[in-house]
Amino acid sequence: MNDRSVLITGCSSGIGERVALGLKERGWRVFATARQAVDVARLQAGGLESLPLDLRDSASIRSAVDSVLERTGGCLDALFNNAGYGQPGAVEDISRVALREQFETNVFGVQELTSRVIPVMRQQGAGRILYNSSVLGLVAFPYRGAYVASKFALEGLADTLRLELAGTGIHVCLIEPGPILSRFRDNAHAAYGRHVDAATSLHRAQYEAMEARLLKRGPAAPFTQPPEAVLQRVIHALESPRPQARYPVTFPTYLFAALRRLLPTRALDAILRRAGGEGRR
Ligand SMILES: NC(=O)c1ccc[n+]([C@@H]2O[C@H](COP(=O)([O-])OP(=O)(O)OC[C@H]3O[C@@H](n4cnc5c(N)ncnc54)[C@H](OP(=O)(O)O)[C@@H]3O)[C@@H](O)[C@H]2O)c1
Secondary structure, three states, X not given: OOOOEEEEOOOOOHHHHHHHHHHHHOOOEEEEEXXXXXXXXXXXXXXXXXXXXXXXXXXXXXXXXXXXXXXXXXXXXXXXXXXXXXXXXXXXXXXXXXXXXXXXXHHXXXXXXXXXXXXXXXXXXXXXXXXXXXHHHOOOOOOEHHHHHHHHHHHHHHHHHHHHOOOOOEEEEEEEEOOEOOOHHHHHHHHHHHHOOHHHOOOHHHHHHHHHHHHOOOOOOOOOEOOHHHHHHHHHHHHOOOOOOEEEEXXXXXXXXXXXXXXXXXXXXXHHHHHOHHHOO
């Protein structure tokens, strides 16, 4: 196992950091990437091989992949597309700029990185590509439209890629977490501040409650799990001889995946509005 290598995005905190450390403990050679120099330095100080990678920047993606391949002699066994953030806000309040930013990181950068890695894996005749999607890649919650759209897009790309790579030895897996304790809400709050003008919005009342949820310390939703729960599913996706196409994480993902199949849209909508706190959570 010592030789197996994995590149992970978004290792400055949360799921990425936990998965990077967990895989290193299991003997993987981990390339833990982060977009800020200070985080790269901290990860290196913690014993990880770390390098900069910002998904908004094609040059940064290219340079990170080149640098990894240089260090491994041209091989890479796995890619964990973890990095991402949530842009909160009612769909009608989300500007083109905000939506574009959401997709630059959560979709376009992810796929550009993936497409850079696929030829290496084709050459090897083996590889694992993991996408960190979300329960919100399966169902919509109110006031999270930009994020939901980005995760639905990721699901579409991953499902298509899996069909196209069948028989190549490259496996494509979707990790679908529900609520996980991380810096996700802090970062969502920052994105909200950058792009949503609550004062002039019809959704002002919902935003006040939403802000309180984003700023709450500790778990804000029922069934929240630590990043360790994702690590366990990532280990299976990377190490099992027969990885699953989808890895639901946390009870809400199992629940909503089932309800989406069973219920007509009207009934599902009523549940999703309530689960999303009618925008008040
Ligand atoms: N937490 C949850 O409840 C939850 C649920 C379902 C899915 N997810 C998914 O899990 C993934 C990890 O999130 P998390 O919960 O661990 O949240 P987090 O603690 O906020 O971590 C997000 C990571 O993504 C990085 N990132 C953001 N924009 C980036 C960019 N342009 N280029 C490279 N890296 C970038 C962040 O770096 P900076 O520190 O530099 O911002 C950070 O390292 C995300 O894709 C998220 O959508 C999370």
